[in-house]
Amino acid sequence: MLLNKNILLFLLISCFCFQVEAKKSFQIKRVHIEAEVHPNGSMTVSETRTYHFNGKFTYAYRQFPHHEGVRVTDFKVMADGRHLPLSDKEEQGHFVIVEKNKYIEVGWSFEARDEAKEFTITYTVEDIIKRHEDVAVLYYKFIDSQWKVDQQNVSLTIRYSGPYEELPANRHWLHGPAHAYSEIGADGEIVVQSHSVSKKDILEVRALYPPQWFQEVFQINNEVAAAIMAEEKLWADETNERRLAALDRQASFDKLYEWAPYTIFLLYALVLAIVFWIFKTYHSKEDVSKTTTTHTKPPTDLHPALINYLLYGYQLGNEINATLYLLAQKKIITIEDRNEEDKNLTKQLFWILNSDQYDRQKEGLKSFEIEVIDYLFAGGIKEIRFTDMAKSPMALHRMTTKFNQQVTAYGRTLGIWNRDSVKGMWIMVGLSAMLFLLFMVSIIFFKIWSLFVFLLCIVVVVLTTMIRHRSKSYQEAYYKWISYRKYLKSILGQKSNMAINYELVNEHLVYGTVFGLTKNQMVRLLNSVPRSSYHHYLYWYVILYGNRIQPGSMSKTISNMAGTIAGTQMSSVGGTGGGASFGGGGGFSAGGGGAR
Template structure:
């Protein structure tokens, strides 16, 4: 039976794709472990692992974590009778054997001191040859436990990956045929023989243990039977549980589609196409925020500064210098931007582009820079919010989000009971419902009309003729340019460059728009550089695992 820890790893791996991969590409096709119990209580172990490598490799690894009160000694390795060099790092043994694109079989030999626990009536070998810290899959795992001599009085069973795998042979040898074993699984084995087979072993505890072992075996068998019963029950329920939530999700999707369709029908009834540049329902920065789904970057910040020039609050003194004309603005975010650029970064109402670099070159200003930028962004979003362009349906989204939590326990139950297809589907449904709850919103009629008008402008702007552009009023040209620059669309940017090329520079009627075209990139580059300089970075790290088998033992396999 899989542990919850292993299940958590599986679920996490499905939701968040792994970011690390093994340095060596390999598989372990066959593994055979022979444990020869000695009359003195030690255990001579021979392991044979067949690896298939794709690409270059330096060798294999074997982690051998001893149980409490035991030791692992005399570790050696061979290939076809030839001894191989071993490098030890705590419980990790690196067997050096270089090669490329090969199938190799390595034998590992070692002795477990005090591996057999001796009691007054029985002696047991209770051992984890691998545990959940193992990072490799075993294609076919077989473990053989050999008694010191032929015997017929044997108790044997396995746990987790070794469950239902014990076969007691005539001579007393126990074969644990586990087959395929995934990484991250435990697989403790337990074999008990008559104590008379170990006359030279030290008594672990002078008390009987046979009945306790039999009770543990019976308890495990009951657990396994109960597990099988629950597995059958959940297997039968899974299609209905998954089906109910699939229908629930489909109902939500249909509801969302109907909501949007109703808005579009009303928009079609009310909509009047703009002549070319739509009239402003709200400020240009707020319009850009709405059209860019709330993304306010250096392009929008540049557009906001140019919009202050367009509205006459700020005057362009030269290519890189601006000064404040009026501090009384229409919107709070305009006031914040003026205070930030012209009085905190600039000086007494004058802002040079170079001031931005000087300000952000000082590391002590970085936190303040981002706080002021966030304050401006928040004020822009507040303006958008005031216009009720989107119905976020908070109550419905909360209900959907809470209902998605119901799916999570089923995903865990399916995983615990090794019903991986229903588990995967439940996880997908859980994620889909969460995404729906987080993202579902419907534009209001007002929002849909505004969106449609500016989308039409975006489609028409790249194809406007030079004559039609010249026929526009200067204020319309400025709005068109500022919006297209802030949107940061490749086609619109290309059109702006074309307009710059064809404008007659000596025509005074075009002086304002030409100035906008010329300084926009300068301002944007400075804002972009300042954002980069002020940006912070983070880092993450990880920790290794340890032995989780019976008695603190365990192990695993790998390659390098």
């Protein structure tokens, strides 16, 4: 009887709330945001929203959280296409700016009853661009999870307002709803579409720009591109599907809870025994001494596409570039520079297929090398403009995905990672998954005791990362390649006075590309070659307009090529354009808003 009364009371309250909500509510049916990034590091944002009011409303607002080092200024408001003047108090047809402890509130007064209205708020975000040595970073939540209602038909465009000779390969990531999508427009702008953004969700963009576009911005003396791309890759791989713990609905759960300590103790004993057996069976690692020798050239003949697989167990995104340089050194393909004197435009660079060399060497090529050539010269063409390589993003994405898969498969055939340890790792992964599922279930039955299951799961996950190891010969190779990488980055550092052996320029270029050398390091490497010897050592780079190339111009052109395919290749293992990835949330927030 008491239960029936509670249900009845709940229904009455629900009906009352529904009626109140039905009398006064609003929806945001359309959102269009235009953002323009400026060379001084600021960004102008214009947000247009179409509100549908149900009931009487007189005030709408936007709230902008305070952020250290970033200011939001120059507010302007329009209502139905009419500019509203600023006032020091709330009055109809005006807008106000109210400074509060945690945020700035921009509000505007109007009258609306059961109608639609369009509001536009424009503002400038000062110092939003963070300039580093290798990239300039925009990281901004255009829609944060602080809104009172869901927003529908959301579009966002981000443009760069400054001058540039040529658009670089754009690297950006979108964080938000799973159905949100981003792409690059015809003029290099970032275009985002999402049919809705819930009030609990965000719409955030992280974009990397050339640092030279922001000469007015203070430069932070570090490099962040590789770390950002790795971080975005991890976020893109996460499922982020969190299951909420179910509540204890039955009295019988209390009985099970009494057994929780004993069950957890038995579980710990059983799992630790299994883990001990797995390690004893599959973790037969032989000791290998670290090399004390400084390797000044590639220590082994391992293919450059496999270097990161050796170092980390996966690709980082520069493998296709390195493979192209290697194919060029084999004279299978050639870079042809059709720029006029003193110019280094990427659109005047062409890859040329040397068919005779390709036919002669094809049998000895790796499958992933053939995959790249077949993609570039599909349909029997003999040349392709460098900027056309990514003309079909989907086709390029398929090729890079297949390339990465073939590289990994080839690495497995070489036995780089000890096969028994890999098998043990996957057994541990399965055990971790089972423990995580057990943890989810134990939340229902064991409540606070389930945390011990979670801790056990963490222990097993940590041990999972420790069980896999390289085979002995490749562990020795690993130390040698680490030594070579350290040497290469050392001699190409800004403060280095060490002489560069330019006779190894091709080897350094190929493997330096895989190691992720910066453009400045690439330029320094290529500039080590005497001008008179360019055509001897860099024979695969053909200049059509004579030998009048200026010192440094050719090296600058080659270094500018390095990021184009790498950025796109990362989209097959991370999140460049395309659908929105989960994760993120670290960008500066545009705050929320509402109406009353």
